[in-house]
Amino acid sequence: MAEKKPSLSPFTVIYGGENFFLDRDLEKARAWPDRHVILLDGEDVSATEIVNFCETRTFDERDRIVILDNAHKVKADKALKQYIEDKLATDTSVILVAICRADKLPDIWGSAVKKGRLVEHKKLKTWENNNEVIKWIPGEAQRLGFSLDKGVAEMLYKFVGADLHKIANELRKLAILVGKGGKATVVQLKSVAVPVMPADPFQVVEAALLKNEQGAMNALSFFYRNVGDEASIIISTSLMRQVEKLAVARQLLDKGTPEDEVASRLEMHAFRFRNYFLPMVKRHSLSAILETMTRLCRLDSDVKSASRSKRTLVELAVLSIIR
Amino acid sequence: MLSEVQGQDEAVAYLQQVLRGLYTAPMLLLGDDGVGKRFSVQCLARQMFCDGLRDTTCDCVHCTQLKHSAHADFVTFTASEDKDIGIEVARQIVDQCRSYPMLASKRVVLIDGAERLTVPAANALLKTLEEPPSMARFFLTTTSLDRVIPTIRSRCGIVRYRRLPEAFILSMLQPFESNPTKALVYARLADGSAGQAVRFWGAGRLRLRDRMYSILKTAMTRDLSAIFSGIDELEKDLVLGLRFLTSIIHDLLLVESSQDRLVSLDLLEDLLKVRGRMKSETLMSLWNGLRELQSRQRSASINLPFHLKTLLARTFV
Numbered sequence: 001m002a003e004k005k006p007s008l009s010p011f012t013v014i015y016g017g018e019n020f021f022l023d024r025d026l027e028k029a030r031a032w033p034d035r036h037v038i039l040l041d042g043e044d045v046s047a048t049e050i051v052n053f054c055e056t057r058t059f060d061e062r063d064r065i066v067i068l069d070n071a072h073k074v075k076a077d078k079a080l081k082q083y084i085e086d087k088l089a090t091d092t093s094v095i096l097v098a099i100c101r102a103d104k105l106p107d108i109w110g111s112a113v114k115k116g117r118l119v120e121h122k123k124l125k126t127w128e129n130n131n132e133v134i135k136w137i138p139g140e141a142q143r144l145g146f147s148l149d150k151g152v153a154e155m156l157y158k159f160v161g162a163d164l165h166k167i168a169n170e171l172r173k174l175a176i177l178v179g180k181g182g183k184a185t186v187v188q189l190k191s192v193a194v195p196v197m198p199a200d201p202f203q204v205v206e207a208a209l210l211k212n213e214q215g216a217m218n219a220l221s222f223f224y225r226n227v228g229d230e231a232s233i234i235i236s237t238s239l240m241r242q243v244e245k246l247a248v249a250r251q252l253l254d255k256g257t258p259e260d261e262v263a264s265r266l267e268m269h270a271f272r273f274r275n276y277f278l279p280m281v282k283r284h285s286l287s288a289i290l291e292t293m294t295r296l297c298r299l300d301s302d303v304k305s306a307s308r309s310k311r312t313l314v315e316l317a318v319l320s321i322i323r
Numbered sequence: 324m325l326s327e328v329q330g331q332d333e334a335v336a337y338l339q340q341v342l343r344g345l346y347t348a349p350m351l352l353l354g355d356d357g358v359g360k361r362f363s364v365q366c367l368a369r370q371m372f373c374d375g376l377r378d379t380t381c382d383c384v385h386c387t388q389l390k391h392s393a394h395a396d397f398v399t400f401t402a403s404e405d406k407d408i409g410i411e412v413a414r415q416i417v418d419q420c421r422s423y424p425m426l427a428s429k430r431v432v433l434i435d436g437a438e439r440l441t442v443p444a445a446n447a448l449l450k451t452l453e454e455p456p457s458m459a460r461f462f463l464t465t466t467s468l469d470r471v472i473p474t475i476r477s478r479c480g481i482v483r484y485r486r487l488p489e490a491f492i493l494s495m496l497q498p499f500e501s502n503p504t505k506a507l508v509y510a511r512l513a514d515g516s517a518g519q520a521v522r523f524w525g526a527g528r529l530r531l532r533d534r535m536y537s538i539l540k541t542a543m544t545r546d547l548s549a550i551f552s553g554i555d556e557l558e559k560d561l562v563l564g565l566r567f568l569t570s571i572i573h574d575l576l577l578v579e580s581s582q583d584r585l586v587s588l589d590l591l592e593d594l595l596k597v598r599g600r601m602k603s604e605t606l607m608s609l610w611n612g613l614r615e616l617q618s619r620q621r622s623a624s625i626n627l628p629f630h631l632k633t634l635l636a637r638t639f640v
Binding site: 237252265286293296297 | 546547548551619622623624625626629630632633636637640
């Protein structure tokens with residue numbers, strides 16, 4: 001998070017990929033005291049309408065704050081550009097808060113920043129050696145008025161994953177349990193939080209291609225529990241995408257192509273290729289991959305048309321890859 | 324006028340009966356795209372509305388407005404590329420039929436793409452189609468009878484349109500395409516559809532056929548990476564590309580025995596060379612695979628690129 005110019009200014013532009021912080025800032029702006037608040041959605045309003053909202057005076061002559069969510073979806077037009085250009089940096093009778101839920105700031109809001117504030121909320125990193133989410137958890141607990149015992153933050157991350165909304169919910173529950181100034185322990189966490197295994201179609205595919213039967217079936221089960229029936233199509237699509245890459249990699253390796261070149265042909269980072277993808281490739285022969293492709297074609301037709309249990313079909317396909 | 328409709332004698336005979344007032348039930352016109360279904364309804368409307376010379380040169384108010392697709396009593400409802408005909412449109416159709424025609428004695432309603440009517444839309448139309456108002460005549464078009472809801476099907480008289488003869492399509496293409504071989508290729512690629520032949524010519528679709536041919540040749544080199552990226556590059560053109568690839572396989576099967584039946588006549592020499600490098604069994608299995616793939620693709624929205632990649636990989640690698 002990087003903040004500039006903390007004083008009141010006609011424009012506040014908030015952007016980034018971490019929706020939790022963006023939502024929190026939006027709520028803060030909505031609760032702005034003594035101002036008439038207008039909340040707009042960039043998906044539904046045009047740039048001209050935004051300017052109209054900014055330029056119309058309120059009935060009671062109160063100052064106004066116009067909050068524009070999804071500001072990155074607004075198509076900039078002449079009127080909005082002109083409004084930003086003409087606005088005096090000292091005129092704060094109307095404050096426009098633009099919330100861009102994107103990693104890159106659109107040009108139009110870049111020009112607004114010159115006369116206002118920029119707040120950046122980048123997605124927190126979840127790297128093994130630098131997990132910003134785990135680092136953030138104790139601070140958030142502190143904000144809610146309690147502290148965490150050793151290992152609670154790590155366990156909470158394991159339980160609910162990197163979704164800050166879910167983490168904040170669990171922390172709120174813990175805050176009620178331990179009370180103000182208390183210290184939450186691992187036991188207390190276990191009593192309030194239910195482990196929700198973060199399941200990703202990629203995990204199912206990776207485990208299946210690594211011939212890890214238990215891992216694949218567990219991930220499959222969690223994914224179905226989280227996503228529901230839609231999981232069938234998502235998993236079959238992921239399997240197809242990955243098996244296709246597997247086939248290309250296997251053939252190139254069989255021809256004696258160097259690993260780095262195979263990685264670049266697959267548009268994959270060499271490190272990722274060597275550590276994650278290559279072990280999968282080594283477990284399959286080209287003829288087995290082609291057979292799998294044929295089976296996946298059948299699965300693709302079946303999950304999109306058959307009346308038979310689609311989950312069973314997916315499970316059978318995953319098992320056939322493993323065995 | 325109906326006499327302008329060529330190569331569809333049987334369908335025209337049916338429509339003449341409508342004109343004479345012998346048939347008042349809705350007509351479901353069944354046939355491939357571009358064989359003249361819409362055109363024949365327009366011609367029928369002209370003949371029905373015309374109060375002038377009753378020939379192609381007539382410039383009465385009705386004929387003029389129909390020529391410019393601006394007649395108030397000729398109403399067309401078409402499904403757009405990404406949207407089916409929904410309940411709102413069906414209600415509009417019903418409303419249209421409640422009022423009297425504005426200029427002519429009857430109103431002609433054309434629902435273009437009956438297979439694209441949603442279930443609620445089709446249900447909303449049932450009553451109107453069952454007992455059409457005396458001042459309205461309904462025509463529905465479709466490319467596939469199976470995809471039209473049975474309750475709609477049972478309320479309509481079915482008029483079948485045939486594929487148009489090659490000579491007719493060629494005569495349509497001749498004003499545009501000066502190269503007779505290319506004109507013949509376009510005519511044969513369109514497979515009996517004059518509308519498609521003209522569209523293919525306009526969009527230069529031989530380029531797509533050539534791309535499919537080069538993908539086939541790449542597949543013969545057994546380089547999976549090249550095959551897959553070639554297929555990925557096709558994106559939305561893949562459905563049509565699949566049809567062209569099937570026609571190329573058809574040509575390869577016939578190139579040594581009956582060259583006069585080839586579609587891609589302009590590739591004759593190259594086809595002979597490629598045929599020399601391919602076994603008949605490979606071609607037959609590819610042909611069967613492609614036919615199966617096309618039928619699967621018609622029944623469900625399958626991942627077409629992956630299916631084609633698998634077919635080519637399985638056949639050649």
